[in-house]
Structure formats: C-alpha cells, structure tokens
Amino acid sequence: MPINHDTSFLEHMPPNCAVQFLDRVDKSGAREAFRFPRGDDAWESVTWRQAGDRVRRLAAGLLALGLEPEQRVGIASSTRYEWILADLAIMCAGGATTTVYPSTGGDDTAYILGDSESRIVFAEDESQLAKLRDHRAELPAVDKVVVFDAGLADGDWIISLDQLAELGDAHLAEHPTAVEDVAKSIAPDQLATLIYTSGTTGKPKGVRTLHRAWVFEGEAIKVQDILHEDDLQFLWLPMAHSFGKVLLSTQLACGFATAIDGRVDKIVDNLGIVKPTFMGAAPRIFEKAHARIVTMQAAEGGAKEKIFKKAFEVGVKVDDLKREGKSVPLLLKLQHGLFDKLVFSKVRDRFGGRVKFFISGSAALNAEIAAWFHAAGVLILEGYGMTENAAGATVNHPDAYKIGSVGQAFPGTEVRIGDGGEVQLKGPHVMAGYHNRDDATRDALTPDGWLRTGDKGELDADGFLTITGRIKELFKTSGGKYIAPPAIEAKFKAICPYVSQFMVFGAERNFVSALITLDPDAIAGWAAENGKSGQSYTELVNDEAVRTMVGEYVDELNGQLNRWETVKKWKLLDHDLSIESGELTPSLKVKRNVVEANNSDLIASFYTGS
Structure with a gap:
C-alpha cells in the first residue's frame, strides 16, 4: 500500500501550535498524556487535562512577566517532562522557544541566548544556572530565569516553576481568558522556535521555524494513519534537537501518550519497563x-x-x-x-x-x-x-x-x-531563514525557493x-577516484560489533586511511571473555590481541570494497568520541572536521613516505 498523498488536510490544520495543544486537551482531557520517572523506580502519569492546566498557568505566568509575541524564551535542559511544559507554555503565550543543549558550553550558551535576544530562560539545574550566572554581563536582555530543580530560586532574577505558575494564577484571576485569547491571535507564519544547529564549523546558526511548520509535521504524520491515541511513545531524544521536537508535534496531532526520560544510559531498562509501541532514535x-x-x-x-x-x-x-x-x-x-x-x-x-x-x-x-x-x-x-x-x-x-x-x-x-x-525540499515546513544570517539564508535556498540539503540522493x-x-563529505583520492566515507563506515559498523566510530580519510592522498574507536561496553565484555578483565579502555586499545581482532574485521571490510576504497592504514584512538569532547553533536553525529583537526598529526603520519 503506498503512502497517503492526500493533501486536503492542509486546508483544515490548526492555525498554530498553541491551538493544536489546547484542542488536544479538550478532545483527550481524561486520557494519559505523559508519564515520567519519580525517583529511581516509580513513574508518575498525568492526563491531558492536568498537563493543560499546568501549561495554562505557566503560560499566564510568562504573560505576567510581559512576554510579547515572537519574543524568545530559552530552554537549557535535558529531555524531561518540565522541558515539554516549558515549551508548550511558551507556545501558548505567543513566544518563541530557543533551544540550548544541556551539554553546550558556557560561551556557546551565552552566544545562543544573546544572538536570539532571549528575554526569559528556563534552566534545568545548578549546572545550567552556573552558565547563566557566569555570563550574565553578556545577557542584558535576560531579565528572568525559571529553574526546574527545586531549591535554586532566589526570588529575584531566578524563580521556580511553581513561582511562575503563581504569577500565572494572579494574571488569570484578572484576565481569565488571557491564554486562549493569545492562542487565537497567533498567525500560522508567526515564529515558533529558534533551533540552533550544532554547527561543525563556526558559530551555530539559529533556524527560524514557524508555527505552520510544526503543525504541518504532526498533521502530515497523522494522516498517514500509522499512530493513534492508544499508542505509547518512549521519548529520550534531546528536545533541543528538531527530531525530538517533531515527535512532540506528532503527539499533539495524534493524541497518544509519551513516557519521557532523557537519560541515554537508561534507554534499554526503560523500554522493558514502559513497553512502548514506538520510539524515535538515532x-x-x-x-x-x-x-x-x-x-x-x-x-x-x-x-x-x-x-x-x-x-x-x-x-x-x-x-x-x-x-x-x-x-x-x-x-x-x-x-x-x-x-x-x-x-x-x-x-x-x-x-x-510491544x-x-x-x-x-x-x-x-x-x-x-x-x-x-x-x-x-x-x-x-x-x-x-x-x-x-x-x-x-x-x-x-x-x-x-x-x-x-x-x-x-x-x-x-x-x-x-x-x-x-x-536533494532539495519544498513545503510548509521549510524554515523562514537563519536568524540574523541573511547571507547564509540566501545560500540555503535556490532562486526558485527550494531548500538545499547538502545531501546527495536518488529517487x-x-x-x-x-x-x-x-556532498561535502565526498572526497577524491590523488588517483582521481571518488570516495563516499559514510558508505564505507556503515559497512564496518555492520561487520564489527565492538566498534563505536569508524572514520575514513584520504582526500587528495594516494590511499584511504581510518581512525577507529571502540564501544567501551562492548570491548569490556570482550575483555572479560578473553582474560583481560579490569583493563582500562586505553590499555585495551593498545593490547596486541585487540589490535589483531580489529585488524581481522578491517580485512573483512576490505574484501567487500573496490580496490581504491580499501583501508590501507588505520589506528585505534585511546578514547571514544563524546559530546563533551566536542567530537559528537548532541544528536550523536560525528563532527568529522573536529576529529580530523584533533588527529591531524596522526593522519599525516599514515602518509609519511608513502
């Protein structure tokens, strides 16, 4: 059966994310909306009506603080229920969510919040709060910080979620329909989010996404009839990333419940407990x-x-x-x-x-x-x-x-x-441009209005x-042969169960080389089975038996490649790549240029005298 290509839904979409959410609360009020961990073992569940009441109070609190249409509000937090509440409250108050990964350093956090001119910031915990305190002089527009974790508010610059809700209660007592009035006033082309791409070069760029884009995403998935009210999603993806955000839009459109826990190390355990019907993942x-x-x-x-x-x-x-x-x-x-x-x-x-x-x-x-x-x-x-x-x-x-x-x-x-x-794209979901970056916006769009993706593809x-x-990752060897690193790297990951990352290099060189990192958990298991239990990661990657084992997998890979693609030299790195080291984006993509720069001498040594 082919995918549903009927586009009549475009004429009946909710006008914005706020109305989409409030309509869902009205329609599914008594049904479960979210569940989230409380302590080590317990999970708490809330209905759409309970979530709606909380969002309405928080949105009114933002209005009480003077938030105006399209003004930016930052969220610096990992994926948790409070992130969802904050985002929905910003939408319902007519503001625009600006996302900050919890792993983003203080300087880049200050840059994102400054460039976006965020007025209010939701901060998860003490570590996020410290970044704001350390860079307060660079953030003159931020006049209020709302913290998720208890006990951090100072009653002045920093307030708690409960205090924001109390401000909302006072505002609603005087203006009972304030949130609904704002929601009805939001045009489809009003700014909904600024999501800063974790750029592999230079400062991150803020992508200006409109209400109609997020509403379209959810409604376009809904009409495909693959998700329904009785489904259960497990959500761990970073909500600061567009993949996480689109799953929220889909939930509002379809009405299923979502279990939320952003701790990556808990994914497998949580799947066994939650028993979801679907999940998005990298x-x-x-x-x-x-x-x-x-x-x-x-x-x-x-x-x-x-x-x-x-x-x-x-x-x-x-x-x-x-x-x-x-x-x-x-x-x-x-x-x-x-x-x-x-x-x-x-x-x-x-x-x-399930x-x-x-x-x-x-x-x-x-x-x-x-x-x-x-x-x-x-x-x-x-x-x-x-x-x-x-x-x-x-x-x-x-x-x-x-x-x-x-x-x-x-x-x-x-x-x-x-x-x-x-590959080029067109539709209601394409961005309005990059924030404060007109040149970059012009480069991203063709003269006839299609989005350039930078990806090569075939239909x-x-x-x-x-x-x-x-397109930018393709390189040519000095022999004139084109190499597509992702294709070679994917093959190795399917062959070797111990690999974490496999990165191919060789632009303008006479052969292909590779840097390899091992998955710490997988290689620890191998060590336990091979009489090397207790050895550190660094000791293992320098162990002759490990190098021999990995070398056999490289040989197996080479047997599947064209002669000019084969990996002639390779090296195991003494550490796995991580978000903290700046070598992975928060969505777990390799920053190839960072890895190459960090290991330039090692890569050059592969070709010395060749």
Missing part, C-alpha cells in the same frame, strides 16, 4: 543494541551461538523471498516459526515486546543492521529531514517501506534531485528516496 542506538545482542550470543558460544546464527540466516532468507514476492517453502516456514520462539521473540522482548516500529533519523542507518532487526520482527522505519525543514521530509511507512531508503515524501512535501545530485520510480552521502 542510528547509534540501534548499532549499540545490535552489537550488544551479537556479542552476548558470541560469549555464550556452543549450541546457543549456532542456533542464533542459523536463526538469522533463516530470517534473512525468508525476508528476501517475501521482498521478491515469492512464497516461503514449508520447511523454511516451519524453521522460521521455531526460531521466532527460540531467538527472535527474545530480541523483541529486549525492547519491551514495539510496532522504531523511527530512525538524524543520521544514516546501516541497511544491513536494519535488515538484521527486520529478520527478528523489529521494524525500523528510516526517515529523513533536517532542522531547516522542521525535521521530517520523508519516511518509510509500515505498509510501504524499502530498507536502505528513507521512504517517500510526506504528503504536502516536494522532493527533487537538483544539480550535482543534491526511484516509486518515489522512495535514498541518501548516498553528504
């Missing part, structure tokens, strides 16, 4: 889960490992036959049923056992890993988009998907392949888009 999460399951089975060895390998051999064979429209022979069907009970059901149980599908975005998902999960009955629907188009432009559908592609265009979205194979006869690489 590919790194699926890579880690795949590696963990594979290495656990390898550690057991013997008959269990043989059954595990045979199960996936059968699972992939069955998938291939179905994809080709062929019938599955009876013996293979019986084997598949047995392996589903013995192996695949246990893989699904790791994710809570997942209908995952949505993968923010970076490319390796097709082999997607196929591996699919063989186990875990469907990963890859989508595509960027902050500049409010996160979603294309997505695979449970009834119409092609592994390795990023799906078909959202209804109401246009996709074309421009000069040089560049097939059915309208499925495949991304083949970043």
Whole structure:
C-alpha cells in the first residue's frame, strides 16, 4: 500500500501550535498524556487535562512577566517532562522557544541566548544556572530565569516553576481568558522556535521555524494513519534537537501518550519497563543494541551461538523471498516459526515486546543492521529531514517501506534531485531563514525557493528516496577516484560489533586511511571473555590481541570494497568520541572536521613516505 498523498488536510490544520495543544486537551482531557520517572523506580502519569492546566498557568505566568509575541524564551535542559511544559507554555503565550543543549558550553550558551535576544530562560539545574550566572554581563536582555530543580530560586532574577505558575494564577484571576485569547491571535507564519544547529564549523546558526511548520509535521504524520491515541511513545531524544521536537508535534496531532526520560544510559531498562509501541532514535542506538545482542550470543558460544546464527540466516532468507514476492517453502516456514520462539521473540522482548516500529533519523542507518532487526520482527522505519525543514521530509511507512531508503515524501512535501545530485525540499515546513544570517539564508535556498540539503540522493520510480552521502563529505583520492566515507563506515559498523566510530580519510592522498574507536561496553565484555578483565579502555586499545581482532574485521571490510576504497592504514584512538569532547553533536553525529583537526598529526603520519 503506498503512502497517503492526500493533501486536503492542509486546508483544515490548526492555525498554530498553541491551538493544536489546547484542542488536544479538550478532545483527550481524561486520557494519559505523559508519564515520567519519580525517583529511581516509580513513574508518575498525568492526563491531558492536568498537563493543560499546568501549561495554562505557566503560560499566564510568562504573560505576567510581559512576554510579547515572537519574543524568545530559552530552554537549557535535558529531555524531561518540565522541558515539554516549558515549551508548550511558551507556545501558548505567543513566544518563541530557543533551544540550548544541556551539554553546550558556557560561551556557546551565552552566544545562543544573546544572538536570539532571549528575554526569559528556563534552566534545568545548578549546572545550567552556573552558565547563566557566569555570563550574565553578556545577557542584558535576560531579565528572568525559571529553574526546574527545586531549591535554586532566589526570588529575584531566578524563580521556580511553581513561582511562575503563581504569577500565572494572579494574571488569570484578572484576565481569565488571557491564554486562549493569545492562542487565537497567533498567525500560522508567526515564529515558533529558534533551533540552533550544532554547527561543525563556526558559530551555530539559529533556524527560524514557524508555527505552520510544526503543525504541518504532526498533521502530515497523522494522516498517514500509522499512530493513534492508544499508542505509547518512549521519548529520550534531546528536545533541543528538531527530531525530538517533531515527535512532540506528532503527539499533539495524534493524541497518544509519551513516557519521557532523557537519560541515554537508561534507554534499554526503560523500554522493558514502559513497553512502548514506538520510539524515535538515532542510528547509534540501534548499532549499540545490535552489537550488544551479537556479542552476548558470541560469549555464550556452543549450541546457543549456532542456533542464533542459523536463526538469522533463516530470517534473512525468508525476508528476501517475501521482498521478491515469492512464497516461503514449508520447511523454511516451519524453521522460521521455531526460531521466532527460540531467538527472535527474545530480541523483541529486549525492547519491551510491544514495539510496532522504531523511527530512525538524524543520521544514516546501516541497511544491513536494519535488515538484521527486520529478520527478528523489529521494524525500523528510516526517515529523513533536517532542522531547516522542521525535521521530517520523508519516511518509510509500515505498509510501504524499502530498507536502505528513507521512504517517500510526506504528503504536502516536494522532493527533487537538483544539480550535482543534491536533494532539495519544498513545503510548509521549510524554515523562514537563519536568524540574523541573511547571507547564509540566501545560500540555503535556490532562486526558485527550494531548500538545499547538502545531501546527495536518488529517487526511484516509486518515489522512495535514498541518501548516498553528504556532498561535502565526498572526497577524491590523488588517483582521481571518488570516495563516499559514510558508505564505507556503515559497512564496518555492520561487520564489527565492538566498534563505536569508524572514520575514513584520504582526500587528495594516494590511499584511504581510518581512525577507529571502540564501544567501551562492548570491548569490556570482550575483555572479560578473553582474560583481560579490569583493563582500562586505553590499555585495551593498545593490547596486541585487540589490535589483531580489529585488524581481522578491517580485512573483512576490505574484501567487500573496490580496490581504491580499501583501508590501507588505520589506528585505534585511546578514547571514544563524546559530546563533551566536542567530537559528537548532541544528536550523536560525528563532527568529522573536529576529529580530523584533533588527529591531524596522526593522519599525516599514515602518509609519511608513502
């Protein structure tokens, strides 16, 4: 069944995010809206009506502080229920949310809040508050800070969420319909968010996204009829990132409940507790889960490992036959049923056992890993988009998907392949431009108004888009051969269960080289099985046995590549990449130029005398 391309919904969309939320509260008042952890084990649940009451009080508090239409309000926080409340309150008060990742340093935090001219800032905790205090002189426009964690308010510059709600109560006593009046007055083209892209070079750019963009995203997913009121989302993605934000827009459109906990190290545990029906995630999460399951089975060895390998051999064979429209022979069907009970059901149980599908975005998902999960009955629907188009432009559908592609265009979205194979987008979700960056805005849009993505891609006869690489990431060797690093890197991640990052270099050089980091958890498991338990990460990457093991995987990779693509020299780094080191963005993308700059001498040494 093809994706629903009916665009009649465009004529009936809510005019803005505030009305979209208030309509959802009216429609689904008694149903569960959010649940979130309280302490170590307990989860608290709130209805749409309870969330609506809290948001209304906070929005009125912002109005009491004098917030005017389109004035910016910052949120510096990890993903938690209070982030959602703050964002919805800003929307309902007619302001524009400015997002700041909790991992953003003090200087960049001050730059974002200063460049956006934010008047009010929601700060999660003492660490976020410290950045604001340290840079207060650079933030003359910030006249109030609202803290999420208790006990940090000073009653003057810094107030608590409860104090903001009390200001709202007083405002509503005098102006009972203040929030509803503001919500009705917000035009579709009013500024809703400034999301600063974690630029790999220079200062981050603030993407100006309008109310109509976020409303469109949610409504375009709703008409595809893949999510409903009785679904349950698990949300861990950074809400400062457009992928997290679009999942909130989708929730408002569809009315399902969301369990929220931004702690990445708790994802697997939480899935077992929450038992969601779907979740959005970056590919790194699926890579880690795949590696963990594979290495656990390898550690057991013997008959269990043989059954595990045979199960996936059968699972992939069955998938291939179905994809080709062929019938599955009876013996293979019986084997598949047995392996589903013995192996695949246990893989699904790791994710809570109720997942209908995952949505993968923010970076490319390796097709082999997607196929591996699919063989186990875990469907990963890859989508595509960027902050500049409010996160979603294309997505695979449970009834119409092609592994390795990023799906078909959202209804109401246009996709074309421009000069040089560049993917270009058009639709109600495209940004209004970069804040205070007219030159950058002009560069981002074609003369006829299409958004340049900077990605190379191909559209097939059915309208499925495949991304083949970043235009800027393609490089040419000194021998004149083009190399697409993401394709080589993805292959290695599918082969080696111990890898965290694999980065290919060789522009204008006579061969390809690579820097490799290992997943700390996976290699610690390997160490325990190989008599090296207790050794540090640095000790392990310098261990001859580890280097030999990784070298065998590199050899396996090279056997799958063209001669000019093969990796001739490589090195294990003594640390994994991290957000804190500045080598990963908060959405877990590698900042290739930062890694290259940090290791320029090492990379140069690969080619000395070559």
